[in-house]
Amino acid sequence: MSQTKIFAHRGFSSQYPENTMIAFQAALEIGADGIEFDVQLSKDHVPVIIHDQTLDRTSTGSGVVGHYSLLELKQFSAGSWFHEKFKAEQIPTLEEVFLWSKNNALQLNLELKGYVWERQKMITIVFPLIKKYGLENRVIVSSFDHKMVRLWNEQYPMIETGIIVKSALYNPESYVRQLAALGYHFSFMSLTMEEAEQLIKSGILLRPYTVNQEKWIQIFINLKCDAIITDYPDLALTLR
Structure with missing residues (x-):
């Protein structure tokens, strides 16, 4: 089995404003194996990279992301909330991230978000960009919306998928198989070590999040999880 990969959670988010191009570039430069980021649709149905349903926490905007067009979203700073020196950072589009990624080999973990009635719209918009x-x-x-994961797998089974869970599931192996997914992205304290070992043996790709403490990073590296999703990719890379 290959070594555990280190995915930078929303980019190198402990040192840079999350879900921005500078955070993604920083993750690349320190040697992360991949980046994890969040995808939502703007009012004019452009996939943009931002975590919260609202703009208030991580930008100079206010209100619901999906109530703004891309042109309007681009007017807000996505970095000044973190530090004034990042005020020029904008909310990236998915296509901007994909264009940038052509010059590197990072694995890209997309967390698809949004309203349940927009599942098919999200899939219909995102897949052609991946192919392009x-x-x-x-x-x-990946997504917390497991119905969307299943729908994606029915239409585009050639793309790897993972379900995201916050708490323990009763029979996760059977559940993951039922959805035709490969990855199990779990809140890092929601599995016992015995449960994690069994899932790994069964071929499920375990990717715990958000693993920031040295003790837990080392535990999941020793366990040989497929990847660790962390705000501190520098620490995780050092420990690995």
Whole structure:
């Protein structure tokens, strides 16, 4: 088995404003194996990279992301909340990230978000971008919306998918198989070590999040999880 990969959570988010191009570039420069980031749709149905449903926490905007067009979203700073020196950072589009990724080999873990009634719209918009940039073998599509994961797998089974869970599931192996997913992205304290070992033996790709403490990073590296999703990719790389 290959070594555990280190995915930078929303980019190198402990040192840079999350979900921005500078955070993604910083993750690349320190040697992360991949980046994890969040995808939502703007009012005019452009996939943009931002975590919260609202703009208030991580930008100079206010209100619901999906109530703004891309042109309007681009007027807000996505970095000044973190530090004034990042005020020029904008909310990236998914296509901007894909274009940038053509010059590197990072694995791209997309967390698809949004309203449940927009599932099919999200899938219909995102897949052609993956194909346009030839990223079919570098993308992982994940979501807390497991119905969307299943729908994606029915239409585009060539793209790797993972389900995201916050708490323990009763029979996660069976559940993951039922959804035709490969990845199990779990809140890092929601599995016992015995449960994690069994899932790994069964071929499920475990990717715990958000693993920031040295003790837990080392535990999941020793366990040989497929990847660790962390705000501190520098620490995780050092420990690995």
